[in-house]
Amino acid sequence: MSTTTIQPTSTFDPNDLKIAFSNKTDKELKLAYFLFKMMGKPTLVKLGGVASVWALKLGLPIKGLVKGTIYSHFCGGETAQEAQRAIRRMANARVHTVLDYAAEAKEDEAGFDHVLDEIMRNIRLAKVTGEIPYISVKLTGIGSRDIFQKLQEGAPLTTEEQAAFQRTESRLDIICKAAYEANITVYLDAEESWLQQPMDELAEKMMLRYNEHRAVVFNTLQMYRTDRIAYLTDLLKRSEGYDVILGIKIVRGAYIEKEQERAAEHGYPSPVFHIKADTDRSFDGAIDICLQNLHRVELCAATHNEASTRYLVNQINRQGIADHQKRIHFSQLYGMSDNLTYNLANAGFNASKYLPYGDVATTLPYMIRRAEENTSIAGQMGRELSLLEAEIKRRGL
Template sequence: MENATASPKLAGTFDPNNLQVTFCNKTDKEIKLAYWLFGMMGKPALVAAGGAAAQLALKLKLPVKGLIRNTIYKHFCGGETVQEAQQVVQKLAAARIQTVLDYAAEAQSTEAGFDMVRDEVLQNIIIGRETKSFSLISVKLTGIGSSNIFRKLHLRQELTPEEQADFARTQQRLDDICQAATEANITVYLDAEESWLQNPMDELAEEMMRRYNTKRAVVFNTLQMYRTDRIDYLKSCLRRFEGEPVIVGIKIVRGAYLEKEQLRAKQQGYPCPVFTRKSDTDKSFNQAIDICLEHLHRVEFCAATHNEQSTSYLTSRIQEDSIRPYRHRIHFSQLYGMSDNLTYNLAAAGYNASKYLPYGEVATALPYLIRRAEENTSIAGQMGRELSLLQQEIKRRKL
């Protein structure tokens, strides 16, 4: 079991309104682009129409790749290759911000596709080990295994012999990644997915923790706190590991599939698995923070949120004497291109802060980008907050 050692002294107070720190990495041109983009994303109908048009244009091989690459792609992605992304990684590192490298491959459907994603992730682990420029990666389980098989397992349906063999290969791919990450001193954040796929993913995450989280938290499972059952899951997960020499890795997020979850529950006539009121999700998220802090002697966790209130709440809790010896086990994360006022100011104040940095070919990353844009339009107050900060910075720079 890892020894609890004091983390570096915090450098200063977390101030999410410090514009000089927030935009220290942005050129005037990037500030103007961001302002235009967030202005566009404040219009949900435009986002929906633009996303559909972009996908169709790429499918028809129309010359729009350059336009996408130089606007929304440039703002939210690190590049088309891991080598391109490295430039952004170094820029973030200069501001003491870690990178969670995320290969933006949406759900695959063939064994060859799953192998390709595994190989890409393994290659990234080698790069991380050799360059020491990043030590965090993100893995989406539907990138290395069939969503149909995960759905059947979630429903406790019997797999055919062929499906059993396919799932065994999925388990092996994940094990290959976690083993390589352990040896390279890299941390693996396993993404959460739709509620109707998640149970076998939770089981896989716990299995990997049991194997690889004995000396440090190599594997983190992601909990979407807009789900009504996640507090119970977190408590039961901690009970299952009680007395074992395992550091439980937990990443908490609010959730990415709200409308999809509500619509499916309504169409199929089962109780909605997500909270319908934002205040309940906020309460659930902060409750998860409290539970993780209570068990910090055997938990390492990441609060991946764009919510300023939850971020400030956690920074205030970190000041408590009982938490101080384990402060190095608490991490914050935001998506690249969003909430720079949180990430940059957390890092400047001495907290463990990171950006989720997706990369991949424009066509491959487009579904990710559309999801980000749609997510932005549905986060209460997110557009207004981003635009307000950018407006202030434009004024401050006299642009």
């Protein structure tokens, strides 16, 4: 069965299965169902992840199996050129791409330069093709985690570390300048709380430099952190009077267990909420703050949460935000929550997928993290499975 071309409507309905899975063939639909069924078993996910990593390290012939299953569902290809097939399929459904080089960077200057070179190739590709409006950048891919942590802790840097951090900032500036000139957008990923402050400072510096007329650079706020509403409010206050459009991407957060364990180990208060409802309120509160300041903010709501997605859609409609496609973005991970992404795009909203790519062996840790995160999201697996099952039944497979 070939994929289906859907004509746009004006109503967002996340339960419209025909639109949600319009880009999936019967074979892809069955594979997705199988994968989410397996991912609903956390122990199996952990054991399978460890076994797969070691099998690839030992040179066992499992690459074809991995590439034909979990890799093909969550990744676009081993190169950016390979990923263009997925990019074009999504573009046909009015879904944009956030291209994400997902390989784990080597923690040295050569590794950081390699990531820079890869991102610069992506920017040139985006400029030539016009098919990649967004790219994702992890600051730990272009700079040392240890130096970010020392900066956060206020520890003095050696002369060599100061020079290394200047090179990190230079790499980021090269990326942002190229994105500005190519008329594309850079989403800077968030990291653990004990690394984030100097990353926030770099993001703010780049926004002041390149975001005069549009949000070229977005910083990511993990709203499960207890301090992010205060940070957002303070950022808005500090940026008053500057010619800058703040790029704000909000997510719920990906490191909750790690954050709680480290706080307990080091004896400081947990920086993240313990109750999901508090995170939900924080996320929706950030939406409200951004909408109140939309004259100087561009917002990306990167979430798989249907309630928050509906909330933002309803606010856009209620407030009559006519230029929402330029100022408000929705985003989900490739291979997940297609019912949100494709129905948002079909209803005329700016919707995108984070599309990772990279060599199977080096992106496998990324895919395992995605799988483990998904198993920990309350109700996520059940929701995905019920939708896939309903579509399989609808198609009579």
